[in-house]
Amino acid sequence: MTEQQPVAVLGGGSFGTAVANLLAENGVPVRQWMRDPEQAEAMRVNRENPRYLKGIRLHDGVEPVNDLLATLQACDLVFVALPSSALRSVLAPHAELLRGKGLVSLTKGIEAQSFKLMSQIIEEIAPQARIGVLSGPNLAREIAEHALTATVVASEDEQLCQQVQAVLHGRTFRVYASADRFGVELGGALKNVYAIIAGMAVALGMGENTKSMLITRALAEMTRFAVSQGANPMTFLGLAGVGDLIVTCSSPKSRNYQVGHALGQGLSLEQAVNRLGEVAEGVNTLKVLKAKAQEVQVYMPLVAGLHAILFEGRTLNQVIEHLMRAEPKTDVDFISISGFN
């Protein structure tokens, strides 16, 4: 019998570890690459990732490694679970080696200078690679604890979608396919900003009406922006759009929500981010999204309001007053676009 080829997961954080375990539970040998040799050695010996996923046993089929070159040489399918700030610098030196490989980004962020999504960066680095993204309502800890979960793999490459479904689909993890890579990836990046606002609202004791208004208006706002960038609005009605928005805006397990909650308790942004000690992509996304919305003239009052509080010295009360008293609008944008208002 021939030995099964290993699959790579890049990233030693909570999501990389949760996905590595899922793959291994399906009988797939996994090389989980992380930059810190000490972390890799400790995980190899102790079978746990105590900093990022405490209390979850690392499956025997996961081999924590720290040699990236050897990992990429050994694996044709690679899941990338790095912070958005690190993805380019980790992959770029190995561009030649990525030719023809299946590269699936799990990272939900936007590059600051270029406004590129992670799969667009991968495409720039390795145009000959087969590229996809995985996104949806996917809190790492819940996946690791086998809560019933669904996600979306999106790629123009149907075979890649099927390959990802084959290795990840399981008893507790259901993988839907989509051809809209851009929409799926954009949804995952944008929702992080609204999770910060939702966490803040909860810390401030706001009611259920407020939370519902926030989530619904966030969906309208992110869809409006996505359409301006050429995305399909229907994708935002799926798991990677409204699905991910709901979980991230409702769960104290979300790191973006936690940052917002800490801000609502009166911590500064720096204090909130330091206390978290993990990646909260929404903070950087907020900055680049505010600038982009201004550049392309898309109305994003929630993004502008949070930006005003965090970076322009406005008080929360000033922003709330401004948002609530703003010019009345129609409910669903696409109704007015069709001329029914």
Ligand SMILES: NC(=O)c1ccc[n+]([C@@H]2O[C@H](COP(=O)([O-])OP(=O)(O)OC[C@H]3O[C@@H](n4cnc5c(N)ncnc54)[C@H](O)[C@@H]3O)[C@@H](O)[C@H]2O)c1
């Ligand atoms: N955790 C989740 O629930 C979840 C779910 C879906 C998607 N994601 C996305 O996955 C991505 C990774 O998040 P995470 O939750 O695993 O983060 P995390 O905070 O748990 O861990 C980040 C990991 O990246 C490593 N890292 C940081 N800089 C690096 C660099 N320059 N080179 C190599 N490694 C580096 C850290 O050492 C750490 O191991 C994010 O974009 C996040 O939005 C996370």
Ligand SMILES: O=P(O)(O)OC[C@H](O)CO
């Ligand atoms: O913990 P967060 O806020 O990065 O969110 C995790 C996932 O993106 C939820 O789907």
